[in-house]
Amino acid sequence: MRHHLILRVITKLLVPPIVLFALYVQFHGDYSPGGGFQAGVILAAGLILFGIVYGQRKVKKVFPPWLVHKLAALGVLIYGGTGVISLLAGKAFLDYSALAAHPKDGQHYGIIAVELGVGVTVSAVMVAIFYAFAARPPRINDEDW
Amino acid sequence: MVLEFVLGHLNYWLFIILMMTGFYIVVSRGNYVKKIVGLNIFQVSVFMFYISIGKVTGGTAPIYPINLQVDPNTLYSNPLPHVLILTAIVVGVATTALGLALIVRIREEYGSIEEEDILEIESEMQRKENAEHGSAMGGRA
Amino acid sequence: MDVLINLVLFIMLVATALAILRMRHLFAVVMLSGVFSLLSALLFVTLDAVDVAFTEAAVGAGISTVLLLGTMALTSREEKMPRNFSLLPLIVVIITGVVLVYGTLDMPNFGSADSPAQTHVAAEYLKKTPKDTGVPNVVTAILASYRGYDTFGEVVVVFTAAIGVLILIGNLARRREPEESD
Numbered sequence: 001m002r003h004h005l006i007l008r009v010i011t012k013l014l015v016p017p018i019v020l021f022a023l024y025v026q027f028h029g030d031y032s033p034g035g036g037f038q039a040g041v042i043l044a045a046g047l048i049l050f051g052i053v054y055g056q057r058k059v060k061k062v063f064p065p066w067l068v069h070k071l072a073a074l075g076v077l078i079y080g081g082t083g084v085i086s087l088l089a090g091k092a093f094l095d096y097s098a099l100a101a102h103p104k105d106g107q108h109y110g111i112i113a114v115e116l117g118v119g120v121t122v123s124a125v126m127v128a129i130f131y132a133f134a135a136r137p138p139r140i141n142d143e144d145w
Numbered sequence: 146m147v148l149e150f151v152l153g154h155l156n157y158w159l160f161i162i163l164m165m166t167g168f169y170i171v172v173s174r175g176n177y178v179k180k181i182v183g184l185n186i187f188q189v190s191v192f193m194f195y196i197s198i199g200k201v202t203g204g205t206a207p208i209y210p211i212n213l214q215v216d217p218n219t220l221y222s223n224p225l226p227h228v229l230i231l232t233a234i235v236v237g238v239a240t241t242a243l244g245l246a247l248i249v250r251i252r253e254e255y256g257s258i259e260e261e262d263i264l265e266i267e268s269e270m271q272r273k274e275n276a277e278h279g280s281a282m283g284g285r286a
Numbered sequence: 287m288d289v290l291i292n293l294v295l296f297i298m299l300v301a302t303a304l305a306i307l308r309m310r311h312l313f314a315v316v317m318l319s320g321v322f323s324l325l326s327a328l329l330f331v332t333l334d335a336v337d338v339a340f341t342e343a344a345v346g347a348g349i350s351t352v353l354l355l356g357t358m359a360l361t362s363r364e365e366k367m368p369r370n371f372s373l374l375p376l377i378v379v380i381i382t383g384v385v386l387v388y389g390t391l392d393m394p395n396f397g398s399a400d401s402p403a404q405t406h407v408a409a410e411y412l413k414k415t416p417k418d419t420g421v422p423n424v425v426t427a428i429l430a431s432y433r434g435y436d437t438f439g440e441v442v443v444v445f446t447a448a449i450g451v452l453i454l455i456g457n458l459a460r461r462r463e464p465e466e467s468d
Contacts, residue, residue, distance in 0.1 A: 025340075030421045031211050033336040035429065037235050041344040048352055058311055069452070076445050094434045107419040110428040114437070121441050122235065124351050125448040129242050132455050133356035136249070152289075160298045165383040166303040173375040176365040178312055178357060179338030182319045186303055189326045189342070196335045197466060201404060202397030206336045207412065209422040219296040220399065222334040224424045231425070232337050232440045238345050239447030245357040246454040252361040257368045267380055273361065 004053070011053040018046030025110075026119045036115040042124025047123075048130045056134045067129045077123025082113045156197050163190035168228045175260035177248045181241060186235050199223030290334065293330045310365040313356050320351040349448045 022043035029035030051059035082094065089098035096110030097103035167190060170183025200222050207224035209215055248258055255263050302322045309315050323346025330339035394401035411428055421427040429437055 019402060028422055028430055029426050032423065033206070033208065033340050033425075034423075035337070035426050037231060037355070038337075038340050041349060045344065045348040045352075048349075052352075056291050069448075072445055072448050076415070076441055079441055083434075083438070094438070096431060096434075104418075104420045107421070107443050110434075111421060111426065114430045114434060118437065118441055121445055125239075125288070125444050129246075129451050130352065130356070130449055132457075133249070133353065133360070134245070135457060136360055138251075138359040139361065149395070151366050153398075154390055154393065156292065156396045157390040157393060161383055161386045161390070163296075163299060163303060164386070165345060165379050166307065169375060170303075170307050172378060173318060173372070174307075174365065176312070178354065178361065179306075179315060179365055179461055181411065182306060182354070185346070186306065186322060189323065189346065190340075192338070193326065193329060193333070196330065196333050196338060197396060198393075198401075198403050199335075199408075200333050200397050201399050203385060204334055204399075206334045207424040208336070208415060209424065211422055213420065215416060221424070222413060223404050223414055225408045225427055226403075227335050227338050227425045228428045230335070231341055232427065232436065234338070234345055235343050236443050237431045238349055239444050241350060242353055242448045242455075243447050246451045249360045249455050258361050261366070261369070270411070272354065278453055281287045 007053050011049055013118055014048050015046050019043060021047065022123075027113065029115055030108075036050050036118030039077070039115075040119040040124075041126060042073065043119075043123040044126030044130070047127050051130065051134065056131065060131070063127060065128070065131050068131065071124035072121055072128060075119070075124060077116045078117030078120065079114055080109060082117070086110075159192065160190050160194040160197065164194070171173075177251070177258045177260070178245075181244050181248070185237070186242065188233075193251060196226050196230055199226035290331070291332055295325060295332070299325050299329070303324065310367070312363055312365060313355075315365075316351060316354040316358060319354065320347045323347040337423075 022039045025034035025042060026036065026039035029039070044103040047059060047063065082096075082099075084093075086095045087093055094110075094114075097106045098108045098115040098131040099113075164187055167183050167185070170178050171188065172178060174183065199222050204220040204222040207221045207227070214241030216278050251263070254265050257263060257266075299322065300323065302318055306315050306318050306322070309318070321429060326346070327339040327343035330336075330342060394403075400402075411432060412424060415421065415424050416425045419427045419431050421431075
Protein backbone atom coordinates (compact mmCIF):
# COMPACT_ATOMS: atom_id res chain seq x y z
CA MET A 1 0.00 0.00 0.00
CA ARG A 2 3.06 2.21 -0.05
CA HIS A 3 2.29 3.70 -3.44
CA HIS A 4 -1.36 4.57 -2.80
CA LEU A 5 -0.77 8.15 -1.71
CA ILE A 6 -4.34 9.37 -2.12
CA LEU A 7 -5.72 6.48 -0.07
CA ARG A 8 -3.30 7.08 2.75
CA VAL A 9 -3.90 10.83 2.95
CA ILE A 10 -7.68 10.50 2.79
CA THR A 11 -7.67 7.76 5.42
CA LYS A 12 -5.64 9.91 7.75
CA LEU A 13 -8.16 12.71 7.29
CA LEU A 14 -11.24 10.48 7.57
CA VAL A 15 -10.54 8.30 10.62
CA PRO A 16 -10.94 11.06 13.29
CA PRO A 17 -14.36 12.18 11.96
CA ILE A 18 -15.45 8.54 11.79
CA VAL A 19 -14.54 7.99 15.44
CA LEU A 20 -16.24 11.26 16.39
CA PHE A 21 -19.38 10.27 14.48
CA ALA A 22 -19.41 6.91 16.22
CA LEU A 23 -19.33 8.60 19.62
CA TYR A 24 -22.06 11.02 18.51
CA VAL A 25 -24.31 8.18 17.38
CA GLN A 26 -23.66 6.30 20.62
CA PHE A 27 -24.68 9.10 22.92
CA HIS A 28 -27.47 10.53 20.78
CA GLY A 29 -29.19 7.20 20.42
CA ASP A 30 -31.87 8.49 22.77
CA TYR A 31 -32.87 11.41 20.57
CA SER A 32 -32.21 10.36 16.99
CA PRO A 33 -31.68 7.11 15.12
CA GLY A 34 -28.69 5.40 16.59
CA GLY A 35 -27.65 3.58 19.68
CA GLY A 36 -25.09 1.03 20.70
CA PHE A 37 -25.06 -1.28 17.68
CA GLN A 38 -24.71 1.36 15.02
CA ALA A 39 -22.04 3.21 17.00
CA GLY A 40 -20.02 0.05 17.61
CA VAL A 41 -20.09 -0.92 13.96
CA ILE A 42 -19.10 2.57 12.78
CA LEU A 43 -16.17 2.70 15.20
CA ALA A 44 -15.04 -0.74 14.08
CA ALA A 45 -15.34 0.32 10.44
CA GLY A 46 -13.07 3.30 11.09
CA LEU A 47 -10.45 1.15 12.78
CA ILE A 48 -10.67 -1.51 10.07
CA LEU A 49 -10.23 1.16 7.40
CA PHE A 50 -7.05 2.30 9.12
CA GLY A 51 -5.89 -1.30 9.40
CA ILE A 52 -6.50 -2.02 5.73
CA VAL A 53 -4.67 1.04 4.42
CA TYR A 54 -1.77 1.27 6.87
CA GLY A 55 -1.23 -2.40 7.68
CA GLN A 56 -2.43 -4.35 10.66
CA ARG A 57 0.86 -3.88 12.55
CA LYS A 58 0.12 -0.17 13.00
CA VAL A 59 -3.46 -0.57 14.08
CA LYS A 60 -2.42 -3.34 16.47
CA LYS A 61 -0.11 -0.87 18.19
CA VAL A 62 -3.11 1.30 19.06
CA PHE A 63 -5.52 -1.53 19.87
CA PRO A 64 -3.51 -4.66 20.63
CA PRO A 65 -5.44 -7.94 20.29
CA TRP A 66 -5.39 -8.73 23.99
CA LEU A 67 -7.04 -5.36 24.74
CA VAL A 68 -9.72 -5.93 22.12
CA HIS A 69 -10.55 -9.37 23.49
CA LYS A 70 -10.86 -8.02 26.99
CA LEU A 71 -13.01 -5.10 25.85
CA ALA A 72 -15.43 -7.50 24.21
CA ALA A 73 -15.97 -9.23 27.54
CA LEU A 74 -16.09 -5.89 29.38
CA GLY A 75 -19.10 -4.75 27.37
CA VAL A 76 -21.12 -7.80 28.31
CA LEU A 77 -20.03 -7.28 31.92
CA ILE A 78 -21.27 -3.67 31.89
CA TYR A 79 -24.64 -4.80 30.60
CA GLY A 80 -24.98 -7.63 33.07
CA GLY A 81 -23.61 -5.43 35.85
CA THR A 82 -26.43 -2.93 35.34
CA GLY A 83 -28.90 -5.73 35.81
CA VAL A 84 -27.13 -7.07 38.88
CA ILE A 85 -27.05 -3.60 40.46
CA SER A 86 -30.82 -3.57 40.19
CA LEU A 87 -30.91 -7.00 41.80
CA LEU A 88 -28.72 -5.83 44.68
CA ALA A 89 -31.02 -2.86 45.22
CA GLY A 90 -33.90 -5.23 45.81
CA LYS A 91 -35.77 -5.03 42.50
CA ALA A 92 -36.01 -7.22 39.43
CA PHE A 93 -33.11 -7.89 37.05
CA LEU A 94 -32.61 -4.93 34.69
CA ASP A 95 -35.25 -2.85 36.50
CA TYR A 96 -33.86 0.62 35.88
CA SER A 97 -35.94 2.36 38.53
CA ALA A 98 -33.46 1.09 41.11
CA LEU A 99 -30.62 3.16 39.70
CA ALA A 100 -31.76 6.65 40.77
CA ALA A 101 -34.21 8.39 43.09
CA HIS A 102 -36.73 9.31 40.40
CA PRO A 103 -37.76 6.35 38.18
CA LYS A 104 -37.51 8.39 34.96
CA ASP A 105 -33.93 9.40 35.75
CA GLY A 106 -33.20 5.78 36.50
CA GLN A 107 -34.47 4.86 33.04
CA HIS A 108 -32.13 7.42 31.46
CA TYR A 109 -29.10 6.16 33.39
CA GLY A 110 -29.99 2.57 32.71
CA ILE A 111 -30.44 3.10 28.97
CA ILE A 112 -27.14 4.99 28.66
CA ALA A 113 -25.21 2.36 30.62
CA VAL A 114 -26.74 -0.50 28.68
CA GLU A 115 -26.12 1.10 25.29
CA LEU A 116 -22.54 1.78 26.34
CA GLY A 117 -22.04 -1.89 27.11
CA VAL A 118 -23.54 -2.84 23.76
CA GLY A 119 -21.38 -0.35 21.85
CA VAL A 120 -18.15 -1.47 23.50
CA THR A 121 -18.85 -5.14 22.86
CA VAL A 122 -19.95 -4.74 19.25
CA SER A 123 -16.96 -2.62 18.24
CA ALA A 124 -14.48 -4.88 20.03
CA VAL A 125 -16.03 -8.00 18.47
CA MET A 126 -15.87 -6.62 14.92
CA VAL A 127 -12.24 -5.52 15.34
CA ALA A 128 -11.30 -8.87 16.90
CA ILE A 129 -12.85 -10.77 13.99
CA PHE A 130 -10.97 -8.53 11.55
CA TYR A 131 -7.70 -9.22 13.37
CA ALA A 132 -8.37 -12.96 13.20
CA PHE A 133 -8.98 -12.84 9.44
CA ALA A 134 -6.15 -10.43 8.64
CA ALA A 135 -3.45 -12.21 10.60
CA ARG A 136 -3.53 -15.32 8.40
CA PRO A 137 -1.07 -15.38 5.49
CA PRO A 138 -3.05 -14.73 2.30
CA ARG A 139 -3.30 -17.29 -0.50
CA ILE A 140 -3.82 -14.76 -3.30
CA ASN A 141 -0.94 -12.49 -4.33
CA ASP A 142 -1.50 -8.78 -4.50
CA GLU A 143 -1.19 -8.80 -8.31
CA ASP A 144 -3.79 -11.49 -8.89
CA TRP A 145 -6.79 -9.49 -7.69
CA MET B 146 -61.51 -4.32 -5.80
CA VAL B 147 -59.01 -6.75 -7.33
CA LEU B 148 -56.70 -3.85 -8.20
CA GLU B 149 -56.74 -2.70 -4.59
CA PHE B 150 -55.98 -6.21 -3.40
CA VAL B 151 -53.11 -6.59 -5.87
CA LEU B 152 -51.65 -3.19 -5.04
CA GLY B 153 -51.95 -3.92 -1.35
CA HIS B 154 -50.13 -7.23 -1.61
CA LEU B 155 -47.69 -6.38 -4.39
CA ASN B 156 -44.97 -5.43 -1.90
CA TYR B 157 -45.16 -8.81 -0.18
CA TRP B 158 -44.91 -10.67 -3.47
CA LEU B 159 -41.92 -8.61 -4.63
CA PHE B 160 -40.09 -9.41 -1.42
CA ILE B 161 -40.93 -13.09 -1.87
CA ILE B 162 -39.35 -12.96 -5.34
CA LEU B 163 -36.17 -11.56 -3.76
CA MET B 164 -36.27 -14.24 -1.08
CA MET B 165 -36.51 -16.97 -3.70
CA THR B 166 -33.56 -15.53 -5.64
CA GLY B 167 -31.41 -15.71 -2.53
CA PHE B 168 -32.71 -19.19 -1.78
CA TYR B 169 -31.88 -20.34 -5.30
CA ILE B 170 -28.30 -19.08 -4.94
CA VAL B 171 -27.91 -21.11 -1.74
CA VAL B 172 -29.38 -24.28 -3.20
CA SER B 173 -27.94 -24.35 -6.70
CA ARG B 174 -24.36 -23.02 -6.45
CA GLY B 175 -21.57 -25.15 -5.04
CA ASN B 176 -19.12 -22.46 -3.98
CA TYR B 177 -19.38 -21.87 -0.24
CA VAL B 178 -18.67 -18.14 -0.33
CA LYS B 179 -21.46 -17.69 -2.85
CA LYS B 180 -23.77 -19.71 -0.64
CA ILE B 181 -23.08 -17.32 2.22
CA VAL B 182 -23.77 -14.33 -0.04
CA GLY B 183 -27.04 -15.95 -1.15
CA LEU B 184 -27.96 -16.56 2.46
CA ASN B 185 -27.38 -12.87 3.19
CA ILE B 186 -29.67 -11.91 0.33
CA PHE B 187 -32.35 -14.25 1.67
CA GLN B 188 -31.94 -12.81 5.15
CA VAL B 189 -32.21 -9.18 4.06
CA SER B 190 -35.34 -9.83 2.03
CA VAL B 191 -36.95 -11.56 5.02
CA PHE B 192 -36.17 -8.42 7.03
CA MET B 193 -37.80 -6.24 4.38
CA PHE B 194 -40.89 -8.45 4.42
CA TYR B 195 -41.09 -8.25 8.18
CA ILE B 196 -40.69 -4.49 8.34
CA SER B 197 -43.25 -3.93 5.60
CA ILE B 198 -45.78 -5.50 7.95
CA GLY B 199 -45.25 -2.62 10.35
CA LYS B 200 -45.50 0.23 7.90
CA VAL B 201 -48.48 2.58 8.13
CA THR B 202 -49.42 4.60 5.04
CA GLY B 203 -48.90 8.27 5.78
CA GLY B 204 -46.91 7.45 8.89
CA THR B 205 -43.43 8.54 9.82
CA ALA B 206 -40.47 7.09 11.64
CA PRO B 207 -41.23 6.23 15.29
CA ILE B 208 -39.12 9.00 16.79
CA TYR B 209 -40.81 11.72 18.78
CA PRO B 210 -39.75 15.41 18.65
CA ILE B 211 -36.97 16.18 21.04
CA ASN B 212 -39.17 18.12 23.46
CA LEU B 213 -41.58 15.19 23.63
CA GLN B 214 -44.55 17.35 22.49
CA VAL B 215 -46.37 14.55 20.70
CA ASP B 216 -48.87 15.78 18.13
CA PRO B 217 -51.85 13.41 18.49
CA ASN B 218 -52.61 13.64 14.76
CA THR B 219 -49.35 12.20 13.42
CA LEU B 220 -49.31 8.54 12.58
CA TYR B 221 -46.22 6.60 13.60
CA SER B 222 -45.04 3.39 12.03
CA ASN B 223 -44.88 0.37 14.25
CA PRO B 224 -41.59 0.32 16.23
CA LEU B 225 -41.72 -3.31 17.30
CA PRO B 226 -40.56 -4.92 14.02
CA HIS B 227 -37.69 -2.40 13.92
CA VAL B 228 -36.43 -3.60 17.28
CA LEU B 229 -36.60 -7.26 16.28
CA ILE B 230 -34.89 -6.69 12.96
CA LEU B 231 -32.11 -4.64 14.58
CA THR B 232 -31.33 -7.62 16.76
CA ALA B 233 -31.64 -9.96 13.80
CA ILE B 234 -29.19 -7.96 11.66
CA VAL B 235 -26.48 -8.06 14.29
CA VAL B 236 -27.03 -11.74 14.97
CA GLY B 237 -26.90 -12.29 11.20
CA VAL B 238 -23.51 -10.69 10.86
CA ALA B 239 -22.27 -12.76 13.80
CA THR B 240 -23.36 -16.00 12.10
CA THR B 241 -21.90 -14.83 8.78
CA ALA B 242 -18.55 -14.23 10.47
CA LEU B 243 -18.64 -17.72 12.00
CA GLY B 244 -19.58 -19.27 8.65
CA LEU B 245 -16.73 -17.49 6.92
CA ALA B 246 -14.26 -18.64 9.58
CA LEU B 247 -15.46 -22.21 8.99
CA ILE B 248 -14.94 -21.76 5.24
CA VAL B 249 -11.35 -20.62 5.84
CA ARG B 250 -10.67 -23.74 7.89
CA ILE B 251 -12.34 -25.98 5.31
CA ARG B 252 -10.09 -24.49 2.64
CA GLU B 253 -7.03 -25.23 4.75
CA GLU B 254 -8.11 -28.83 5.36
CA TYR B 255 -9.45 -29.84 1.94
CA GLY B 256 -7.71 -27.41 -0.40
CA SER B 257 -10.92 -26.26 -2.08
CA ILE B 258 -14.25 -24.60 -1.26
CA GLU B 259 -16.36 -26.16 -4.00
CA GLU B 260 -18.94 -28.63 -2.77
CA GLU B 261 -18.25 -31.20 -5.53
CA ASP B 262 -14.52 -31.29 -4.81
CA ILE B 263 -15.09 -31.76 -1.09
CA LEU B 264 -17.62 -34.54 -1.64
CA GLU B 265 -15.11 -36.29 -3.92
CA ILE B 266 -12.33 -35.98 -1.36
CA GLU B 267 -14.64 -37.28 1.36
CA SER B 268 -15.70 -40.34 -0.64
CA GLU B 269 -12.03 -41.01 -1.50
CA MET B 270 -11.15 -40.93 2.20
CA GLN B 271 -14.06 -43.22 2.99
CA ARG B 272 -13.01 -45.72 0.32
CA LYS B 273 -9.44 -45.74 1.61
CA GLU B 274 -10.62 -46.29 5.18
CA ASN B 275 -12.87 -49.13 4.05
CA ALA B 276 -9.97 -50.74 2.20
CA GLU B 277 -7.67 -50.49 5.23
CA HIS B 278 -9.94 -51.31 8.13
CA GLY B 279 -12.71 -53.01 6.19
CA SER B 280 -13.28 -56.13 8.29
CA ALA B 281 -12.57 -54.43 11.65
CA MET B 282 -15.35 -51.88 11.09
CA GLY B 283 -17.81 -54.39 9.69
CA GLY B 284 -17.12 -53.55 6.08
CA ARG B 285 -18.38 -49.95 6.16
CA ALA B 286 -16.69 -46.81 7.47
CA MET C 287 -44.86 8.38 -5.83
CA ASP C 288 -44.01 6.08 -2.98
CA VAL C 289 -44.97 3.08 -5.06
CA LEU C 290 -42.73 4.29 -7.88
CA ILE C 291 -39.69 4.67 -5.60
CA ASN C 292 -40.30 1.27 -4.06
CA LEU C 293 -40.65 -0.30 -7.50
CA VAL C 294 -37.44 1.26 -8.85
CA LEU C 295 -35.44 0.20 -5.79
CA PHE C 296 -36.90 -3.27 -5.98
CA ILE C 297 -35.98 -3.63 -9.67
CA MET C 298 -32.40 -2.60 -8.90
CA LEU C 299 -32.30 -5.10 -6.02
CA VAL C 300 -33.51 -7.95 -8.24
CA ALA C 301 -30.99 -6.99 -10.95
CA THR C 302 -28.18 -7.07 -8.38
CA ALA C 303 -29.33 -10.42 -7.01
CA LEU C 304 -29.47 -11.93 -10.51
CA ALA C 305 -26.00 -10.56 -11.28
CA ILE C 306 -24.69 -12.18 -8.08
CA LEU C 307 -26.27 -15.44 -9.23
CA ARG C 308 -24.63 -15.41 -12.63
CA MET C 309 -21.14 -14.02 -11.92
CA ARG C 310 -18.25 -16.35 -11.28
CA HIS C 311 -15.59 -13.83 -10.33
CA LEU C 312 -15.86 -13.74 -6.54
CA PHE C 313 -14.49 -10.23 -6.12
CA ALA C 314 -17.36 -8.85 -8.22
CA VAL C 315 -19.83 -10.97 -6.24
CA VAL C 316 -18.61 -9.51 -2.94
CA MET C 317 -18.78 -5.95 -4.24
CA LEU C 318 -22.28 -6.56 -5.57
CA SER C 319 -23.36 -7.85 -2.19
CA GLY C 320 -22.21 -4.53 -0.71
CA VAL C 321 -24.30 -2.73 -3.33
CA PHE C 322 -27.25 -4.94 -2.42
CA SER C 323 -26.94 -4.01 1.24
CA LEU C 324 -26.86 -0.29 0.42
CA LEU C 325 -29.92 -0.54 -1.82
CA SER C 326 -31.79 -2.45 0.85
CA ALA C 327 -30.86 0.28 3.35
CA LEU C 328 -32.53 2.78 0.99
CA LEU C 329 -35.60 0.57 0.85
CA PHE C 330 -35.72 0.46 4.63
CA VAL C 331 -35.79 4.25 4.70
CA THR C 332 -38.83 4.33 2.43
CA LEU C 333 -40.45 1.86 4.81
CA ASP C 334 -39.91 4.35 7.70
CA ALA C 335 -37.39 2.10 9.44
CA VAL C 336 -34.54 4.57 9.89
CA ASP C 337 -32.75 2.73 12.72
CA VAL C 338 -32.81 -0.46 10.72
CA ALA C 339 -31.52 1.31 7.59
CA PHE C 340 -28.65 2.77 9.61
CA THR C 341 -27.67 -0.60 11.01
CA GLU C 342 -28.06 -2.40 7.69
CA ALA C 343 -25.92 0.12 5.83
CA ALA C 344 -23.17 0.01 8.46
CA VAL C 345 -23.22 -3.74 9.00
CA GLY C 346 -24.09 -5.06 5.56
CA ALA C 347 -22.12 -2.69 3.39
CA GLY C 348 -19.26 -2.26 5.85
CA ILE C 349 -18.45 -5.23 8.02
CA SER C 350 -19.89 -7.99 5.84
CA THR C 351 -17.99 -6.80 2.78
CA VAL C 352 -14.71 -6.65 4.71
CA LEU C 353 -15.20 -10.14 6.13
CA LEU C 354 -16.10 -11.59 2.72
CA LEU C 355 -13.03 -9.95 1.17
CA GLY C 356 -10.87 -11.35 3.95
CA THR C 357 -12.28 -14.82 3.31
CA MET C 358 -11.70 -14.42 -0.40
CA ALA C 359 -8.06 -13.52 0.19
CA LEU C 360 -7.68 -16.72 2.19
CA THR C 361 -9.56 -19.09 -0.11
CA SER C 362 -10.05 -18.57 -3.84
CA ARG C 363 -10.84 -16.02 -6.49
CA GLU C 364 -13.27 -17.72 -8.81
CA GLU C 365 -16.17 -20.07 -8.65
CA LYS C 366 -15.75 -23.34 -10.50
CA MET C 367 -17.63 -23.72 -13.75
CA PRO C 368 -20.92 -25.52 -13.00
CA ARG C 369 -20.84 -28.87 -14.70
CA ASN C 370 -24.44 -29.33 -15.79
CA PHE C 371 -27.67 -27.50 -15.14
CA SER C 372 -29.90 -29.38 -12.74
CA LEU C 373 -33.63 -28.73 -12.63
CA LEU C 374 -34.33 -29.84 -9.06
CA PRO C 375 -33.23 -26.62 -7.23
CA LEU C 376 -35.36 -24.53 -9.59
CA ILE C 377 -38.44 -26.68 -8.93
CA VAL C 378 -37.92 -26.55 -5.16
CA VAL C 379 -37.53 -22.78 -5.25
CA ILE C 380 -40.62 -22.27 -7.38
CA ILE C 381 -42.74 -24.52 -5.18
CA THR C 382 -41.55 -22.65 -2.06
CA GLY C 383 -42.34 -19.32 -3.72
CA VAL C 384 -45.84 -20.42 -4.68
CA VAL C 385 -46.55 -21.67 -1.17
CA LEU C 386 -45.33 -18.38 0.33
CA VAL C 387 -47.47 -16.33 -2.03
CA TYR C 388 -50.44 -18.48 -1.08
CA GLY C 389 -49.62 -17.71 2.54
CA THR C 390 -49.73 -13.95 1.97
CA LEU C 391 -53.16 -14.01 0.36
CA ASP C 392 -55.04 -13.34 3.58
CA MET C 393 -52.63 -10.85 5.05
CA PRO C 394 -53.94 -7.31 5.57
CA ASN C 395 -53.17 -4.76 2.88
CA PHE C 396 -49.77 -3.11 2.93
CA GLY C 397 -49.84 0.00 5.13
CA SER C 398 -53.28 -0.38 6.65
CA ALA C 399 -53.53 1.31 10.03
CA ASP C 400 -55.99 -1.13 11.59
CA SER C 401 -54.13 -4.39 10.98
CA PRO C 402 -53.57 -6.56 14.07
CA ALA C 403 -49.87 -5.68 14.08
CA GLN C 404 -50.56 -2.00 14.76
CA THR C 405 -53.25 -2.14 17.38
CA HIS C 406 -52.14 -4.20 20.33
CA VAL C 407 -48.71 -3.94 21.95
CA ALA C 408 -47.21 -1.37 19.61
CA ALA C 409 -49.87 1.23 20.32
CA GLU C 410 -49.25 0.70 24.05
CA TYR C 411 -45.53 1.26 23.66
CA LEU C 412 -46.03 4.36 21.55
CA LYS C 413 -48.32 5.82 24.18
CA LYS C 414 -46.35 4.89 27.29
CA THR C 415 -42.80 5.69 26.17
CA PRO C 416 -42.83 9.47 26.86
CA LYS C 417 -44.37 8.93 30.30
CA ASP C 418 -42.28 5.96 31.43
CA THR C 419 -38.87 6.69 30.02
CA GLY C 420 -38.76 10.24 28.67
CA VAL C 421 -36.72 9.07 25.68
CA PRO C 422 -37.85 10.41 22.28
CA ASN C 423 -36.48 7.52 20.23
CA VAL C 424 -39.10 4.83 20.75
CA VAL C 425 -36.98 2.13 19.12
CA THR C 426 -34.12 2.71 21.58
CA ALA C 427 -36.56 2.81 24.48
CA ILE C 428 -38.07 -0.54 23.51
CA LEU C 429 -34.65 -2.05 22.75
CA ALA C 430 -32.96 -0.96 25.96
CA SER C 431 -35.79 -0.70 28.45
CA TYR C 432 -38.97 -2.60 27.63
CA ARG C 433 -37.17 -5.47 25.90
CA GLY C 434 -33.82 -5.07 27.62
CA TYR C 435 -33.54 -8.75 28.44
CA ASP C 436 -33.64 -9.74 24.76
CA THR C 437 -30.92 -7.22 23.97
CA PHE C 438 -28.79 -8.77 26.71
CA GLY C 439 -29.14 -12.14 24.99
CA GLU C 440 -28.17 -10.55 21.71
CA VAL C 441 -24.99 -9.02 23.12
CA VAL C 442 -24.07 -12.44 24.49
CA VAL C 443 -24.67 -13.96 21.03
CA VAL C 444 -22.32 -11.44 19.42
CA PHE C 445 -19.70 -12.18 22.07
CA THR C 446 -20.11 -15.91 21.49
CA ALA C 447 -19.60 -15.43 17.75
CA ALA C 448 -16.34 -13.63 18.49
CA ILE C 449 -15.22 -16.50 20.70
CA GLY C 450 -16.13 -18.98 17.97
CA VAL C 451 -14.18 -17.13 15.31
CA LEU C 452 -11.18 -16.79 17.63
CA ILE C 453 -11.22 -20.51 18.38
CA LEU C 454 -11.39 -21.38 14.68
CA ILE C 455 -8.87 -19.00 13.15
CA GLY C 456 -7.44 -17.04 16.06
CA ASN C 457 -3.94 -18.51 16.16
CA LEU C 458 -4.04 -17.87 19.87
CA ALA C 459 -1.64 -20.69 20.68
CA ARG C 460 1.08 -19.45 18.36
CA ARG C 461 3.44 -17.09 20.08
CA ARG C 462 5.69 -15.89 17.24
CA GLU C 463 4.74 -12.75 15.31
CA PRO C 464 3.17 -13.12 11.87
CA GLU C 465 5.12 -11.73 8.91
CA GLU C 466 4.49 -8.23 7.63
CA SER C 467 1.42 -8.49 5.39
CA ASP C 468 -0.56 -5.48 4.24
